[in-house]
Amino acid sequence: MREADFTLPLEQDPATWRALTVFAGYRFFLAAVLFFVFYLQLPPAFLGAVDPKLYATVSQAYLLTALFLLIFTSKRWGDVEKQIKLQLLIDIVALTIIIHASGGLATGLGSLLLVVVVAGGALIPGRLAAFTAAIATLAMLLEVSYSQISGDGVTKYSQAGFLGATFFVTAWLAQWLSHKMQSSQVLAEQRARDVANLAVLNQHIISRMQIGVMALDAHGIVTMFNQSARDLLGIERTFPGFNLRLAVPQLAEQLWLWQHNNPRPFEAFQARSDLPEIRVSASKLDSGETLIYIENTSAMAQQAQQLKLASLGRLTASIAHEIRNPLGAISHAGELLAEKQASDPSMSKLTDIIQRHSQRVNSIIETILQMSRRKTVEPSAVVLATWLDNFVAEFSEIKAVKHNDIVLNIDSPLAKVAMDPEQLHQVMWNLLDNACHYSDPDKAGPRVEVLLTRSEKEIYIEVSDNGAGVSQAAREHLFEPFHSKRQGGTGLGLYLARELCQANGARLSFLADELQSSRFRISFPSEWQEYIA
Incomplete structure (x- = not known):
């Protein structure tokens, strides 16, 4: 299998600029040492010994050039590949002249070019690294040849050849190591990017x-x-x-x-x-x-409520006949007894108690039977603005409520939910009936307000009245069955309303505020819109 190539083009690789900046810093340090050691006449004494004037001129020019190259490289000006070639060529020429002015290869300064060759192998890809080694070797051969021609008389070609071979081996090793390091760095950066992307993906998944x-x-x-x-x-x-x-x-x-x-x-x-x-x-x-x-728990509650309603339907269907027959007999016997003992006030009082409580039991049975008539929830798309408008008109007509007593405010006219329309009708009827009963007709303004609005994730129907509100003690038992403060109430209205809402995936809640007013809210998840659009 072919090995993956992790090498980036030089102009796209920020690591090349960083490495070149480090090498420029080394060059400036080296040029400063070569200049100030000679200027302050510090050891070693062979620096500039052969041609002090040439050494002083070149070392000073090399120091200034190194300073400018360090600035250019740190600012990342120009093309990086051209910068590398130019800087390496300047190094080879400047160091070759410094070596010549100090006495040639015998001084051991030729090893300074090894750093240049290593930099070339690390910074320049392919054959150009070998070309750098070849230039450095040629510069040493020219220096040796010039020294021999100028009258040195000592043949140093073997030393130059050995140094040149070292240049080529060093360039090859530097390039091999550089490629391995670059591959490792690119792979590490790729892994870091993968980890960062995975972290972003996980954060996105968790947030959603x-x-x-x-x-x-x-x-x-x-x-x-x-x-x-x-x-x-x-x-x-x-x-x-x-x-x-x-x-x-x-x-x-x-x-x-x-x-x-x-x-x-x-x-x-x-x-x-x-x-x-x-x-x-x-x-x-x-x-x-x-x-x-x-x-x-809304989804689980919805399924549980549907099962509960189905079970309740089966239960009420089975016991309705058993309860209603004796209840009818008791009620009929009470009526007959009231007719026969109409002249007896004490007996009339007792028969009245029988009639009233018989009617109360019958009312409870009727309320529960409403649940048994629909054993399963059959949701459909309901456009709430239109539905509420028709519902308020129907309720006002049947209950003989004045037109201005119930105000319908619609902030979201396009709101649409999935709910069983008959069960929504039953829930809203109970809420409006309670609101009208507990409202204060003597206060100015509407007695009941119905609000349709929405947030980012939910659609709301709120029913509030201008009455005295719900006491703290009553709130604790607000949705409990058979618990009512209303005269003649069964205590099942709000309980069944919440059960029906949960069966449809909605939520009925009582909202308390600083005014202690009565405000009930039906919350529908707005994400259902995509399924009922």
């Missing part, structure tokens, strides 16, 4: 998850949470770094029970009355952090 995810350190400080966790818990903070106990005390308490090995630490709860019911689970990470998973 319907399940909330939250991470806490050992001190209960939130270090990470996704958007779902923020929505399900009603967290107003947009960045981590806050204490969970201050933000969501209910969850913090359950987490404390879990950490102390409580047998049932996690129970379903609502962070706020207008938020969905959630259930959490937790796991401990090796790093010491705690990972919390927050799940919206």
Whole structure:
């Protein structure tokens, strides 16, 4: 299999510029040493011994050139490949003249060119590295030839040839090592990019998850949470770094029970009355952090409610006949007894009690039977603006409510939800009937307000009235069956309304505010729009 080529073009490889900058720094240091050692007459004494004037001129020019090349390279001006070729050529020429002015190869200064050859092998790809070694070798041969012609008389070609061979071997080794290092660096950078991309992908997936995810350190400080966790818990903070106990005390308490090995630490709860019911689970990470998973129980509640309604339907269908027959007999006997004992006031009072309670029991049976008539939920697309307009008109006509007593405000005229229209009718009828009953007709303005609006993730129908509101004691039992403060009420209206909403995947909640007003909200997930469009 052919080995993958990790080599980048020089103009696209920032590592080449960095390496060239390092080499430019070395050149400036070397030129400064060569110049100041000669200028201050420091050892070794052979520097510039043969031709001091030539050495002084070249070393000074080399120092200035090295300074300018360092500036150009650090700024990354020009083409990097041309910069490398030019700088290596300047090094070879300048160092060859310095070697000649100091006494030739006998001084050992020829080894300075090894660094240049190594730089050429590391910085220049392919055959150009060998060409750099060839130029350096040719420069040494020319220096030896000139020295012999000028009257030295000592033949140094063998020394120049050995040094040239060293140049070629060094260039080859430098290029081989450079290629390996560059391949490793490019591979490492590619792996780093893959890891970074994977981290971004994981963050994107976590942020888009319907399940909330939250991470806490050992001190209960939130270090990470996704958007779902923020929505399900009603967290107003947009960045981590806050204490969970201050933000969501209910969850913090359950987490404390879990950490102390409580047998049932996690129970379903609502962070706020207008938020969905959630259930959490937790796991401990090796790093010491705690990972919390927050799940919206709406889907499970919807299935459970549908099963509950089906079971309730079967139950009520089976017992309705058994209850209604004796109830009818009791009611009929009470009527007959009232007719026979009409002259007896005490007996009339007792028969009235029989009639009233018979009617109450019959009303309870009728209410429950409404659930049994539809054993399964049959949702369909409902355009809420049109539906609410027709519904309010129908309710006002049947209940003989004045036109201005109920105000319908529509902020989202195109809102559309998936729900069983008959069950939505039953829920809204109960809410409006309660609102009209508990409203204050003597106050100015509308008695009941119906609002249709939406947020980014949900569509809302809110029903509020101008009455005295719901007491704190009554709120605790608001959706419990057979619990009613209304005269003649069965206590099943709100209970069945919430059950029907859950069966349709919606959520009915009571919203408390500082005015203690009565405001009920039906929340529909807006993501259903794509399925019912």
